[in-house]
Amino acid sequence: xxxxxxxxxxxxxxxxxxxxxxxxxxxxxxxxxxxxxxxxxxxxxxxxxxxxxxxxxxxxxxxxxxxxxxxxxxxxxxxxxxxxxxxxxxxxxxxxxxxxxxxxxxxxxxxxxxxxxxxxxxxxxxxxxxxxxxxxxxxxxxxxxxxxxxxxxxxxxxxxxxxxxxxxxxxxxxxxxxxxxxxxxxxxxxxxxxxxxxxxxxxxxxxxxxxxxxxxxxxxxxxxxxxxxxxxxxxxxxxxxxxxxxxxxxxxxxxxxxxxxxxxxxxxxxxxxxxxxxxxxxxxxxxxxxxxxxxxxxxxxxxxxxxxxxxxxxxxxxxxxxxxxxxxxxxxxxxxxxxxxxxxxxxxxxxxxxxxxxxxxxxxxxxxxxxx
DNA sequence: GCATATAACCGCCATG
DNA sequence: ACCATGGCGGTTATAT
Numbered sequence: 522x523x524x525x526x527x528x529x530x531x532x533x534x535x536x537x538x539x540x541x542x543x544x545x546x547x548x549x550x551x552x553x554x555x556x557x558x559x560x561x562x563x564x565x566x567x568x569x570x571x572x573x574x575x576x577x578x579x580x581x582x583x584x585x586x587x588x589x590x591x592x593x594x595x596x597x598x599x600x601x602x603x604x605x606x607x608x609x610x611x612x613x614x615x616x617x618x619x620x621x622x623x624x625x626x627x628x629x630x631x632x633x634x635x636x637x638x639x640x641x642x643x644x645x646x647x648x649x650x651x652x653x654x655x656x657x658x659x660x661x662x663x664x665x666x667x668x669x670x671x672x673x674x675x676x677x678x679x680x681x682x683x684x685x686x687x688x689x690x691x692x693x694x695x696x697x698x699x700x701x702x703x704x705x706x707x708x709x710x711x712x713x714x715x716x717x718x719x720x721x722x723x724x725x726x727x728x729x730x731x732x733x734x735x736x737x738x739x740x741x742x743x744x745x746x747x748x749x750x751x752x753x754x755x756x757x758x759x760x761x762x763x764x765x766x767x768x769x770x771x772x773x774x775x776x777x778x779x780x781x782x783x784x785x786x787x788x789x790x791x792x793x794x795x796x797x798x799x800x801x802x803x804x805x806x807x808x809x810x811x812x813x814x815x816x817x818x819x820x821x822x823x824x825x826x827x828x829x830x831x832x833x834x835x836x837x838x839x840x841x842x843x844x845x846x847x848x849x850x851x852x853x854x855x856x857x858x859x860x861x862x863x864x865x866x867x868x869x870x871x872x873x874x875x876x877x878x879x880x881x882x883x884x885x886x887x888x889x890x891x892x893x
Numbered sequence: 894g895c896a897t898a899t900a901a902c903c904g905c906c907a908t909g
Numbered sequence: 910a911c912c913a914t915g916g917c918g919g920t921t922a923t924a925t
Contacts, residue, residue, distance in 0.1 A: 762900075763900080763902090764900090772914085772915090773914070773916080775903090775915050775916065775917095776914050776915060778901080778902070779903085779914090780913090780914095782903095788901075788902065789901085789902095790900080790901055790922095825924090825925095826923090829923080829924085
């Protein structure tokens with residue numbers, strides 16, 4: 522296995538007992554799929570290393586174990602990106618001085634350090650976050666700020682980068698964060714393709730007008746409607762009339778519209794429409810669902826209403842928007858260095874995961890079932 | 894593209 | 910007096 526060649530970027534995932542398996546897969550899937558993307562060198566772009574304090578089997582949140590290397594075994598490995606797992610186990614792990622020392626000692630030589638969920642506690646404990654901005658899960662942010670008042674924590678975004686430090690508040694955010702890392706390394710075309718393979722939405726580029734960006738930035742100043750906004754985003758298909766929103770916010774309609782406008786700069790109905798439009802755009806871009814289905818599932822009720830909303834905001838109907846967007850993405854991917862396409866399965870592209878694959882194979886053979 | 898119905902928006906004023 | 914709130918009615922925007 523390559524240990525420090527300039528072509529291969531070593532991604533090290535730090536695990537511990539009671540780590541979240543979702544953060545692990547959120548990293549492994551995107552990075553693992555890079556090997557399936559057809560571009561010279563892409564399959565050798567990354568090597569993934571799973572490590573833990575003592576190595577060997579590490580129990581995850583759901584009980585299944587993961588095979589890991591001891592941290593001492595990668596002393597000579599040049600680490601490109603360190604991913605610190607989340608999970609309940611962090612509460613024990615932050616008291617493991619050897620582990621924290623290891624993180625603190627290796628950190629200066631690492632290009633990117635990512636914390637996934639409660640992994641921020643470990644990075645914070647290792648002193649890597651002094652005066653940095655990080656995202657913390659909304660339910661834990663109070664605890665976090667109490668323990669680390671010097672660290673600028675927030676709860677708003679899916680992931681956040683501050684210099685070499687990348688953080689993600691939720692476990693599933695590991696996928697989004699990983700895609701962002703890959704975008705940085707291999708370009709947007711590759712990341713977009715992976716996002717489509719994984720059937721997740723890809724964050725829009727910063728240059729492009731992002732409707733929710735307006736909402737988010739406004740919400741930073743006053744988080745008064747944060748919970749309402751997350752509720753709206755999770756319930757786009759439901760009745761989101763101003764009356765309903767006011768009720769959800771425990772306010773009268775009159776007062777709700779007034780306060781909402783004062784703190785977000787948008788009227789409630791416009792904001793809802795913006796969120797619906799943006800979500801619908803994501804679906805148009807990333808899926809082949811019928812317009813009527815997208816309209817239904819995003820709260821437009823029927824195709825006609827969505828069409829008119831699109832015409833108002835974009836000057837294009839949904840189908841035209843989809844075609845245009847797809848063309849944009851295609852040319853963007855074309856312009857990216859190399860061309861990105863999916864190729865057939867390549868058995869040894871998973872070579873780097875061999876220890877783990879062998880382990881899986883052993884388990885399956887024990888049950889006398891072939892590995893697909 | 895029209896007419897009509899409904900919802901959103903907003904100024905104004907009363908209330909606590 | 911101040912301020913946040915909530916109800917009323919008219920105007921505008923959107924839906925049917």
